Amino acid sequence: MSELNSRILNTLEYEQVKQMMMPYLVTAQGQEELAALEPVADETVIRQWLDETLDALKVQRLRGGIPIPKIENIRPHMKRIEIGADLNGHELAQVTRVLTTTSEVNRFIDDLVEGELEFARLYDWAKQLTHLPELTRRLKIAIDEDGRVTDDASDALRQIRSQIRRSEQSIRETLDGLIRGNQARYLSDAIVTMRNERYVIPVKHEYRSMFGGVVHDQSASGQTLFIEPKQIVELNNRLRQHQIAEKNEITRILSELSAALVPARKEIIHNAFVIGKFDFMNAKARFAKAIKGIVPAINAQNYVVFKQARHPLIAMEKVVANDIVIGKDYQAIVITGPNTGGKTITLKTLGLLQLMGQSGLPLPVAQESQMGIFKEVFADIGDEQSIEQNLSTFSSHMTNIVNILSKADENSLVLFDELGAGTDPQEGAALAIAILDEMGARSTYVMATTHYPELKVYGYNRPGTINASMEFDVDTLSPTYRLLIGVPGRSNAFEISSRLGLSPFIIESAKQIIDGESQDLNEMIADLENRRKMAETEYLELRQSLEEAEKIQADLKIAHREFYEEREKELAKGRKEANAMIEAAKEEAEKIIADIRHMQLLGSQSKVKEHQLIDAKQKLANLSHPEDHLQKNKVLQKAKAAKKLKVGDDVMVTSFGQRGELLKKVGDNQWQVQLGILKMTISEEEIEPLAPAKETSHRVVATVRSSQEAHVDAQLDLRGKRYEEALAEVDQYIDSALLANYPQVTIVHGKGTGVLRQGIVEYLKNHRNVKSFAFAPANQGGNGATIVTFK
Incomplete structure (x- = not known):
């Protein structure tokens, strides 16, 4: 952390957050990534880190994470082969795991590309992987996962091991004849064992001459001798020769494989580095799931907006979430109130979340939260009294504050806990105000906690500064740990004493003793609290009314759209019918007109009769349709x-x-x-x-x-669908299948992580119309599909 002071990491317990992530890592390189992680102030780097976290969350959601197995640190092995040393089988197995993981990750990334999934940084890292198929295949054939050199490593090794097996079989057959024959009574136990890498049998001391051969060992009591009978001495010699040949061949193979790694050692080391990056990305995604965290946006104006922020080191069922906002309307927050109310935790939450964000980590905050980027984060928190330096609490704090004042600027976030405490209250309050004024003059972001009432007034009078307090429930005599922005804290001493039974006379006397200014301030705070509670109540009521109004508006929009769609359909239908009627009327009118024209032509010979004209006029009148014909239509x-x-x-x-x-x-x-x-x-x-x-x-x-007619398929395919969507579709599908009178259906859910399969099993268990269900046969999908039989 070159740009940020390192002291803040210890003060805000940054390392403890990193320890929370450690269990989610499976590679040595990933653990090194985490160990080296520190907050930075470079916006480009922070954006890249946050993009990687977003990519990891997306992969986690869609594919369950990047497939990374446990991998040890291979850099020392690569260093050894660089200077000409040979690796043993276990070390070669570790290198092989890096190469096979590279192949698996490449296939995984190719699958993501084929799925047309977009990522900000994932594909860039994947391009840096070097696939070495021939070397990978050779190592996989020669070395198994436990580091043993396999029979397939060479034809010579296969032949030698075959000879070893035959020799061992001959020895065992010979020894079995001895321990199960007439000579078995001379043995301490009817077993075959090993001494000095040679097969022997346990012979009673007094019968040592019965078998001849070589004595290799004896029991602690001396009553049993482990003898290599003369019948198998030559067989053991031959076996030993084969074993030496095997060892020499294995040494040759390991040397050959180690030499084969030398040309590709840089690529292998970089592959391990990239795999460690992917492992670290996986860990960030799993950590986000554990703390219910998100990736915040970076605010261009350097405003901090942490919605429903929680301290990551406090259990979620215990911590109280608070909205912490600083930078836009105010750059300094002064939190007042009694002890044990949560002021210091709020202070640490702001600082720690900002450090986590500048490390590219997910934050335990709500959606739409935003973070700033600070070049320096300072904190003066806790009692740092030094015995060695003979410093009092006040002196220790002031030494730290002097150091902060020498470095803080407009790009700094400063956290003061109990600013000015440890000395005379009047002088301490004056110092606190002067320090805050200096911070304000530098446009430094500041959050400070204090007990001094003078600072409550300060929060009202200074621009860019706001009061805040931690809520206290007088009825239960306990803090609620809720941060109240805009409301200064008060001691609540009179209310608490009254509830605990102190005489009202004494309480009233105490109120008269305190000066009028303090009394007015407490009354003002009490009035502000009452107004805040009224505003909260009105806000909740208005919010509910707004939600109802929005729902009604949405319904009206749908109804309005449907009305106009239906109207357009009816108008189109009416136009079509009207056009048809007009065409028919035109044809009839043209026919009538033609008849009249024909009669006019005849009129030159004889006049058109009156009744003919009346008849033609009536025909034209009959072409119109009365408006109420629909009502009279029987x-x-x-x-x-x-x-x-x-x-x-x-x-x-x-x-x-x-x-x-x-x-x-x-x-x-x-x-x-x-x-x-x-x-x-x-x-x-x-x-x-x-x-x-x-x-x-x-x-x-x-x-x-x-x-x-319903076209209900006898099989439902849910692969690729999200959990909630899939269960909703199952529910609808079962109803449709029941309506279709299907005796049996098949639900294809795939194997995957098993979450969807378990959800479907639980649903079918509780469905009253399901008679039975079971996984499909192996040739029909196995446990990737479930066959359901209805009652």
């Missing part, structure tokens, strides 16, 4: 009468294609309908009256037909 009136619904009617629910029976009317335009075994509330617009079914067989036919 067919429409009959259809409207048929549309009237009543309890017990057989109806067709058009949205489901299912026949049902009306049970009761539950609203102006809604009915409760019995659909098979289900009762559903259906809009009147979706109901068509039907003639009553005469026979049961008709209802069965209608049901079968409706199931065909």
Whole structure:
């Protein structure tokens, strides 16, 4: 942390936050990344770190994280081969794990690219991985995960090990004949064991001459000798020769593989570095999930807006979230109030979250929170009395404050705990005000806590400064740990004493003793608190009214849009019908006009008769349609009468294609309908009256037909869907399948992390119409699909 002072990290317990992240790392390189992590003031670097955290959260949400196994530190191994040393099997296995992880991560990234997923930094890091397929394949063949050189490492090694197995088998067969034959009575125990890497049997001391051979060891009591019988001496010699040959061949193979790593050692080291970066990104995403954190935005004006901020080192069920805002309307916050109210924790929360943000870590805050970027973060918190330097509490604090004043500027965040404490109250308050004035003159961001009443007035009089306090519940005599911006704190001594039973006379006397200015200040604070509570109540009521109004507005917008859509449809339909009527009228009019013209032509020979003109005029008049023809239309009136619904009617629910029976009317335009075994509330617009079914067989036919019309598939595929969306779709699908009278359906949920599968199992357990369910056969998806049978 070159740009920020290192003392603040210890004061604000930054290292403890890093320790919280340690369990989420699986690679040595990732652990080194975390160990080296410190806040920085370079905006470009901070943005890159935060982008990496966002990428990791996205991968965690969509794919469960980047696949990174446990990997040890391979840099010492690479250093050794650089100077010509050979690696052992275990060390080569660690290098192999880096190479195989590189291949797996490459495949994982390719899958993300094919899915057209966008990331800010993930792909840039992936491009730095160097894939070494031939070297990877060679190492995987020769070295297993435990570091053992495999039989496939070379043909010579395979042949030697085959000879070893045959020799061992011959030895065991010979020894088994001895320990199970007539000579077994000479043995202390009927077992074959090893001494000095040679097979031996335990012989009683007095029968040592019965087997001949070589004595390799004896028991502690001396009663048992471990003898290599003469029958297997030559076999053991041959076995030992094979074992030496095996060792030499393994040494040759390890040397050859170590030499093969030398040309690619830089690429391998960098691959391990990139994998460590991915591991660290995974850890940040898992840490964010644990603390319910988010990635904050960086405010261009350097304002800090931490919504519902929580201290990460306090358990979530205990910590009280507070909104901490500084920079826009005020650059200094003065928090007053009694001890144990949460002032210091609020101070530390602001500082620690800012340091975490400048380290690219997720913050335990609500969405839409913003962070600033400070070149320096200073804090004077706690009792730092020094015995060695013979400094009092006040002197220690003042030494620290002097150091802060020598460095703080407009790009600094300064945290003062109990500013001016430890000396005469009047002088301490004056010093505190002077220090805050100096900070204000430099436009430094400041949050300070104090007991001095003079600073309560200071918060009102100074521009860019605001009072704050920690709420105290007088009824329960306990703090609520809620930060109240704009309201100074008060001691509540009189209220607490009264509730604890102190005489009202004594309390009244005490009130008269304190000077009028302090009394007026306390009364002002009490009035502010009352006004705040009234404002909170009004705010909540207005908020509720606003939400209701917004809901009504949204409903009206939908209704308005639907009305205009329906109107346009009807207008279009009317225009089409009108155009058809006009075309027909035109044709009729042209025919009448042609007849008149024909009569006029005949008029040259004889006059057109009056009744012919009247008849033609009547035909033209008949072309118009009366406006009330719809009301007089008997067919429409009959259809409207048929549309009237009543309890017990057989109806067709058009949205489901299912026949049902009306049970009761539950609203102006809604009915409760019995659909098979289900009762559903259906809009009147979706109901068509039907003639009553005469026979049961008709209802069965209608049901079968409706199931065909509903087009319900016998299989539901949920792969790639989010948990809540998938369960909602399962619920709707089961209802549709029941309506379609399916005896059995298949739900494909995939294997994945198992969360969706478990959710579906819990849902099916509690469904009253599910008879049984089980995973599909292996050839049909196995535990990636569930077959459901209905009652």
